[in-house]
Amino acid sequence: MKIKQVKAREVLDSRGNPTVSADVVLEDGSFGTAMCPSGASTGEKEAVELRDGDQHRYNGKGVLKAVSNINDEISNALTGRDVESQEAFDKLLIELDGTPFKSKLGANALLPVSMAFSRAMSHSRKVPLYRQLYERRDYIMPVPCMNVINGGRHADNNLDFQEFMIAPHNASSFREAIRMGEETFHALKGILKAKGYYTGVGDEGGFAPNLSTNEEAVELILESIVKAGYDPGKDISICLDPAASEMWDGSKYLFYKSTQQRMESSELISLWQSWVTKYPIVLLEDGMGEDDWQGWKQLTQAMGKNIELVGDDIFCTNPAILQKGIDERVANSILIKLNQIGTVTETLDTIRLANKHGYHQFLSHRSGETEDTFLADLAVASNAGHLKTGSGCRSERIAKYNRLLLIEEELGVAATFADGETFKNWNNK
Numbered sequence: 001m002k003i004k005q006v007k008a009r010e011v012l013d014s015r016g017n018p019t020v021s022a023d024v025v026l027e028d029g030s031f032g033t034a035m036c037p038s039g040a041s042t043g044e045k046e047a048v049e050l051r052d053g054d055q056h057r058y059n060g061k062g063v064l065k066a067v068s069n070i071n072d073e074i075s076n077a078l079t080g081r082d083v084e085s086q087e088a089f090d091k092l093l094i095e096l097d098g099t100p101f102k103s104k105l106g107a108n109a110l111l112p113v114s115m116a117f118s119r120a121m122s123h124s125r126k127v128p129l130y131r132q133l134y135e136r137r138d139y140i141m142p143v144p145c146m147n148v149i150n151g152g153r154h155a156d157n158n159l160d161f162q163e164f165m166i167a168p169h170n171a172s173s174f175r176e177a178i179r180m181g182e183e184t185f186h187a188l189k190g191i192l193k194a195k196g197y198y199t200g201v202g203d204e205g206g207f208a209p210n211l212s213t214n215e216e217a218v219e220l221i222l223e224s225i226v227k228a229g230y231d232p233g234k235d236i237s238i239c240l241d242p243a244a245s246e247m248w249d250g251s252k253y254l255f256y257k258s259t260q261q262r263m264e265s266s267e268l269i270s271l272w273q274s275w276v277t278k279y280p281i282v283l284l285e286d287g288m289g290e291d292d293w294q295g296w297k298q299l300t301q302a303m304g305k306n307i308e309l310v311g312d313d314i315f316c317t318n319p320a321i322l323q324k325g326i327d328e329r330v331a332n333s334i335l336i337k338l339n340q341i342g343t344v345t346e347t348l349d350t351i352r353l354a355n356k357h358g359y360h361q362f363l364s365h366r367s368g369e370t371e372d373t374f375l376a377d378l379a380v381a382s383n384a385g386h387l388k389t390g391s392g393c394r395s396e397r398i399a400k401y402n403r404l405l406l407i408e409e410e411l412g413v414a415a416t417f418a419d420g421e422t423f424k425n426w427n428n429k
């Protein structure tokens, strides 16, 4: 298929920061467009996001360089080229950049072009995007892990830990799971209000109340699950992303927003063990920091048979780093974020590698998002069984859930809801 046009411009993300929107048009007139998300608590080994640094425009956060890299270099190299597959297309992008972390053209230039090509191909082949990404007979609809309390770097005022999520898994469909999650979200709002807490939301749509302890967040969520009429642990469980890299001060974990206490890795592991005993927690993401491999190994030894331990900052969706984690028995699951690695093909490669070694895959949005719903299709295409894309009441998050509702309807009997099995069956460690 010949590429007819590649084009980009600067648009805005959900934090009001600039991001890249790109289009790809194929010879047969098929059109695809996509927008790039952006993180706040980023891993050190993520593919590079180019920012202009010109303080007169968006406080240095403009993306005009990345945009012109698409409109000039990428467009010149691709226009008129015959490309037979996503792999071939992404290979051209990777070669054009030529650096290990995509620092020349920017992952925020490569990724939206790569995603736009997937969409253009799906239009050309007249198949839905999830089928374009991975053709299967039956698909698994993911458990929506909804971030109902935001802390850490995603809210200025409150908790040390970044994300407190609910996983409504005892449902017969995605539609039912989302309803259970939203009912709990609204019950939580009522509880916060009654206790005199602020009910404004953080970057990912969860509440950002001024709670005094991290434990209180979990307790309130459990109370809201019950208030909504569900059984904690049986119907709805808890998932956490404390984003521990943000707490790591080089040798210890600093509770930088609450007590100012500094914990050894072993103490933090004991804290997680006591929480898992006390609370119905099924998934812990970034329980240790990315620079604390030793701590990560110990965490995996201590808890890897009991719950899902997801590596986000430590793996950065990078197959080479994941391979190191597999070899050294670090984590039993990987977070998947398209812009951490920078192309659709490499994202699918990482998913495949994880699958081959019994590592689960947790599909994820970024804290800076757009209305682009690519993630929803990727979550279905991968059959990964769960995703996180915020909660409640912010449209850039809900857009993905709404897309999943439509996909489930479209698939009909070819769709099975993932349910609680998603969080079980560890075959390693």
Ligand SMILES: O=C(O)[C@@H](CO)OP(=O)(O)O
Residues within 6 Å of the ligand: 038, 039, 040, 041, 042, 043, 163, 204, 241, 243, 312, 335, 364, 365, 366, 367, 368
């Ligand atoms: O840490 C995370 O998992 C993500 C998404 O929730 O946050 P950010 O996009 O800020 O890296």
Ligand SMILES: [Mg+2]
Residues within 6 Å of the ligand: 241, 243, 285, 286, 312, 313, 335
């Ligand atoms: Mg994370």
